[in-house]
Structures are given as C-alpha cells and as structure tokens.
Amino acid sequence: MAKPKILLVDDEKKIKETLKIVLENEGYEVQTASNGVEALNLLEDEYFDVTLTDNRMPEMNGLELMREISKSDIKTAVIFITAYADIKDAVEAIKLGAYNYLEKNFTTEELLSVIKEALEKQKMIEKNNILKKKLKNHSPFHGIVGESKKIKEIKNLICKIADSKASVLLMGESGTGKELFARAIHQCSQRRNKPFVAINCAALPQTLLESELFGYEKGAFTGALKQKKGKFELANGGTLFLDEIGEMNLETQSKLLRVLQEKEYERVGGLKPIKVDIRVVAATNVDLKEAIKQGRFREDLYYRINVIPIEIPPLRERKEDIPILAEYFLKMFNREYDKSIDLISMEVLDIFMEYEWRGNARELKNIIESAVAVASPDDKILGPQHLQAHFVNTKRKNSNEIKDGMSLAEIEKQYIYNTLKKVNWNKSKAAKILNINRQTLYNKIKSLNIKK
Ligand SMILES: Nc1ncnc2c1ncn2[C@@H]1O[C@H](COP(=O)(O)OP(=O)(O)OP(=O)(O)O)[C@@H](O)[C@H]1O
Ligand SMILES: [Mg+2]
Structure with missing residues (x-):
C-alpha cells in the first residue's frame, strides 16, 4: 500500500x-x-x-x-x-x-x-x-443492483431467455431477489405490456390456492356466488409467477401439470375448457430434488417447470455486491425518510463485509432502512451506532474464521469456540481434541469469555 x-x-x-x-x-x-x-x-x-x-x-x-x-x-x-x-x-x-x-x-x-x-x-x-x-455508472437492470460475476451472468441469461416461452425455475435462499428477477424476466420479454401475475403457493390453504389459480364457476361450491377468473386467465398473454412452488400440494401439482402440458384447463365447477397463453416463472427456496425424494413433489412437474434453471447465489457468496447494494438502499431510504446521510463509515462497511446475511439482500435492505429511520436529521455518516445492537453483537459469533490480523488471544478463543461447536459443546470431547484437561478448558472458557 x-x-x-x-x-x-x-x-x-x-x-x-x-x-x-x-x-x-x-x-x-x-x-x-x-x-x-x-x-x-x-x-x-x-x-x-x-x-x-x-x-x-x-x-x-x-x-x-x-x-x-x-x-x-x-x-x-x-x-x-x-x-x-x-x-x-x-x-x-x-x-x-x-x-x-x-x-x-x-x-x-x-x-x-x-x-x-x-x-x-x-x-x-x-x-x-x-x-x-x-x-x-451502474444502471440497475430492472431494479437489480449487483456487479458480481454471478449477478452479471444471471442478467445476461435473463436477456437471452426472456422471449422464449420455456418455464424458468428461480432457486435461491429467502431474500436473494427471486421475485425481482422474475419481474425482470417479464420486463425484458415481449410480454411486458401484458400482465405479470404473482401468486404465493405457501400463503394460501390448498383449496383456496386452486380456486385462485383456476377460478371457479358460479355455484361451484358453497359461497361461490358468482364466477371468478383465476390467475391463469388473468395472466393470459403475460407471465405467471408461482412463488414458493415447493409448498404446493400434490393434487394441485397434478392440475398444474395438466395446464402446462395441454395449455388449457377448466374453472373449478366448469366444463368449458379455457385456453391460455402464459409464460410460467416459478421460484423456490427449498430443494425440489429433495422434495421429490421425499414424495412431496412430482418429478414430472419438476422437469416441466425447470426448463431454464436459474440459481441466485446467497449474498455471502458474492460479497462484492454488499457495498454497492448498501449505497443503493441508503439512497433509497434517504429519499423516503427525508434524511441526508451521504457516507457509510468504514467500520460499518467492515461489519457488513464480515456478516453472514442469512436473510440476504432483504436483510441488508431492512438494516439500512432501520439505520436511516433512527438517524437524526443532521446525521451525515451512517455509523455503528445506527445499527441494531443485535446486529453488531452477532458479528463475531457469525464469523468462525481465523483471520490475518487477529491477536493470539482472539485466535485461541476462536479455535476453542470452533472445537466446542464441532463436538456440540461436549467439554470432555473438546478437551481431548485440544489436548488440555477439562479444568484448563473451563478456565479458558471463562477467561476468554466464550459463549455458546
Ligand atoms: N440485487 C438486488 N438489487 C436490488 N434489490 C434487491 C436485490 N436483491 C434483492 N433485492 C431487494 O430485496 C428484497 C427481497 O427480494 P425478493 O422479495 O425478490 O426476494 P425473494 O428471493 O423473493 O425472497 P423470499 O424467498 O423470501 O420470497 C426486495 O425488496 C428486493 O427489491
Ligand atoms: Mg419472494
């Protein structure tokens, strides 16, 4: 340097x-x-x-x-x-x-x-x-911010496949931006002037899900006072986004499979087949292959919806996106909360780079929102004092690595902590691995303030 x-x-x-x-x-x-x-x-x-x-x-x-x-x-x-x-x-x-x-x-x-x-x-x-x-210089691609190689590759792929009718399966942990990417696919396609209709398969009880998807005829069941169009009909010509498809029950799965194969279906209680032209984009944060093994997901449906698989990596695997996303969200919430924080402190950036981000971009967005919300109107720098206490405190707990620049005591603490974790906090086992007696281990746990 x-x-x-x-x-x-x-x-x-x-x-x-x-x-x-x-x-x-x-x-x-x-x-x-x-x-x-x-x-x-x-x-x-x-x-x-x-x-x-x-x-x-x-x-x-x-x-x-x-x-x-x-x-x-x-x-x-x-x-x-x-x-x-x-x-x-x-x-x-x-x-x-x-x-x-x-x-x-x-x-x-x-x-x-x-x-x-x-x-x-x-x-x-x-x-x-x-x-x-x-x-x-970074024009967000339909609201997607990120400059990591992986995100760039996904953006390119989206451009390439947008106009095909093939189903897309978006896979990724919660908060990685699956819905954002689904909307981007729609916006990039020639279907962009037609509806984008989203339905969350986990949010509804299964019978309701079916009538939401396929609609129903008047009198199809008690309470069906008039005919209702389903999401398939509403999305006609456009894109249907099936969020959390892994939560759909087997019966609904077979009905969905039929629509995808035959491109027509009937409303609940209806006889007349309805033809639809839709592009299906599905998303899941569970491993569908595992669900197939457990008999919870139909294999044939999996191959139908998984024509173009897109895997969105978790934020911790593309850490270079963290600063630019933080800056993006900061700008967003400054506007929303009428604040004028224009710098993020080095300490906060360091904490962000070390953090695990189990909740991915959504968690980062929430953290920045609450930081901006609690900041005073004349605060210019986003510092650690604006972060939620639990967030700053969990920083160390989440990183189990021994890194350059750590003191000997920190390394010892981390090493003992990692060993204890490995043996499920069984102190006798840990002492054996560390080649010290139990009493020494107890003393070290106390003096180094090692907590579960
Ligand atoms: N790359 C990104 N650029 C900008 N904003 C992002 C990005 N990724 C995610 N977000 C934002 O983070 C939030 C969560 O994203 P989204 O709802 O698309 O996640 P998800 O993968 O659908 O999560 P879940 O599985 O929990 O439904 C949204 O507000 C979204 O706008
Ligand atoms: Mg979602």
Whole structure:
C-alpha cells in the first residue's frame, strides 16, 4: 500500500523540519511548503491525504489557504494549527471545511492521533466516492443492483431467455431477489405490456390456492356466488409467477401439470375448457430434488417447470455486491425518510463485509432502512451506532474464521469456540481434541469469555 501523503505548511523552518522527521518516522510521506501560495500550487498538482497548516504566514495565511481550498475541488483533510489568540480563525477554518484544528503547544501524541483520524475520514470519503461513482455508472437492470460475476451472468441469461416461452425455475435462499428477477424476466420479454401475475403457493390453504389459480364457476361450491377468473386467465398473454412452488400440494401439482402440458384447463365447477397463453416463472427456496425424494413433489412437474434453471447465489457468496447494494438502499431510504446521510463509515462497511446475511439482500435492505429511520436529521455518516445492537453483537459469533490480523488471544478463543461447536459443546470431547484437561478448558472458557 502507498504511504499516506501529508503536506506541511509553515514558514518556520525549524518547526517544519522537526515535524517532518516525526511524521516520516511514522511512515508517512511528507512534503513541505512555506506559505499558502506554495501549498496551493502543490495541492493543485497532486493529492495529499492530509494538509497540516500553520495560520500566521507571509503571502497567504492558513485561513486564506483554507478559503481557497474550499472554493476549489481539492480534496485534502486540513488540520489547522493555531495559537490560542487566533482561535476565532480556527473556528472559521472548520466552517470552511477544515477537518480539525490543533492549538500550538500540542503534543506529538495529539498530533498523530488527529492525523490518524483525518486519514480514516479521507479513506471513508474516498471509498464512498468510489461507491457513488459505481452506483451512478451502474444502471440497475430492472431494479437489480449487483456487479458480481454471478449477478452479471444471471442478467445476461435473463436477456437471452426472456422471449422464449420455456418455464424458468428461480432457486435461491429467502431474500436473494427471486421475485425481482422474475419481474425482470417479464420486463425484458415481449410480454411486458401484458400482465405479470404473482401468486404465493405457501400463503394460501390448498383449496383456496386452486380456486385462485383456476377460478371457479358460479355455484361451484358453497359461497361461490358468482364466477371468478383465476390467475391463469388473468395472466393470459403475460407471465405467471408461482412463488414458493415447493409448498404446493400434490393434487394441485397434478392440475398444474395438466395446464402446462395441454395449455388449457377448466374453472373449478366448469366444463368449458379455457385456453391460455402464459409464460410460467416459478421460484423456490427449498430443494425440489429433495422434495421429490421425499414424495412431496412430482418429478414430472419438476422437469416441466425447470426448463431454464436459474440459481441466485446467497449474498455471502458474492460479497462484492454488499457495498454497492448498501449505497443503493441508503439512497433509497434517504429519499423516503427525508434524511441526508451521504457516507457509510468504514467500520460499518467492515461489519457488513464480515456478516453472514442469512436473510440476504432483504436483510441488508431492512438494516439500512432501520439505520436511516433512527438517524437524526443532521446525521451525515451512517455509523455503528445506527445499527441494531443485535446486529453488531452477532458479528463475531457469525464469523468462525481465523483471520490475518487477529491477536493470539482472539485466535485461541476462536479455535476453542470452533472445537466446542464441532463436538456440540461436549467439554470432555473438546478437551481431548485440544489436548488440555477439562479444568484448563473451563478456565479458558471463562477467561476468554466464550459463549455458546
Ligand atoms: N440485487 C438486488 N438489487 C436490488 N434489490 C434487491 C436485490 N436483491 C434483492 N433485492 C431487494 O430485496 C428484497 C427481497 O427480494 P425478493 O422479495 O425478490 O426476494 P425473494 O428471493 O423473493 O425472497 P423470499 O424467498 O423470501 O420470497 C426486495 O425488496 C428486493 O427489491
Ligand atoms: Mg419472494
């Protein structure tokens, strides 16, 4: 990684030189200027992460320099150094966008800590700018955001198969966007001006599901006071989305199979066959092959609906989509809640990248919505304090990996935790595997605060 670059602006040679040595020892690349004019020239030519400027200088003082920076598109975090007597200037500089100020007799520690914070902030702004640019250049494909290879492949596939009449089976965990993809298929097809009709096979009791799908004639059963069109008829010419098809019972499955094979059916209680032209897109978050094995799903129906299988991977298998999705949802909810949070902190992005996302994109959407909802109207940065407590706390629990950068104690804790989990928290077994006695294991569980 390139060294962070710092520009030192001071007319007093001695101070400049001392500071330069201190900062270079910390691993920063340092350049110097003797006044505002010189600094401005350098800043216009190259990027400095941080500019540390004195106030009283000949030609152009620190405050004037800050004024020029604020008018330009120079991106640097300014730390304003001032004597106590000039504190008014520091306040003015902050108003103009300086990152912070230091009073003249600062300690090295104070200086380094302010620089570190400023660098963090620059990193966050830079990262967010990249994200914003990405999102701007990324025209969501029918509402689908994502730039991972897998999502790109699915988008391409959708374009290719949109106009075919072949049935599509969307497979993926809850919240991966199956309905979004089903709608995209419809929107890409020539059927787009005809209806897209969705029905959730899990939400209705089976008898109701049948009459919803096929409709009924007046008097077909008690309560059938007038004729009702089914979803098949309503979707005629368009697309029928059968959500959670794995939950459909076997009887309804055979009726569905018949419609798919013969392209006609009767309303419940009806005799006249009804012809339909529909494209079926089905979705499931259960493994249909397993359901077939257990006799809960018809194999022949499976082959009918699974002509074009599309598997949507869970979010944790395409982590590169997380930041851009987060940015997308942030923009969405800023609008909805009339907030103006324009940055996501590095800490939050790190938490997001580590998290498991069992609820996939929907969970991310919900997390961002609640964060935006609880933020104050003048909050500009989405930080960990906006996340639900359980979310931040579960972070560690969910990641069982031993990673670079962990301390020895963290590694030990993680290793013991993983072992205990493997043996279902049987401490005798775990102690054996770890080659320590039970008492030592108990002590470690306590001292390292290992929880189930
Ligand atoms: N790639 C994506 N880009 C933008 N929004 C997405 C994406 N994936 C999912 N979403 C959003 O996440 C939410 C959940 O998606 P959707 O309802 O399509 O999931 P699903 O797979 O049908 O889930 P379930 O199995 O629980 O019904 C929706 O609000 C959807 O708009
Ligand atoms: Mg769904």
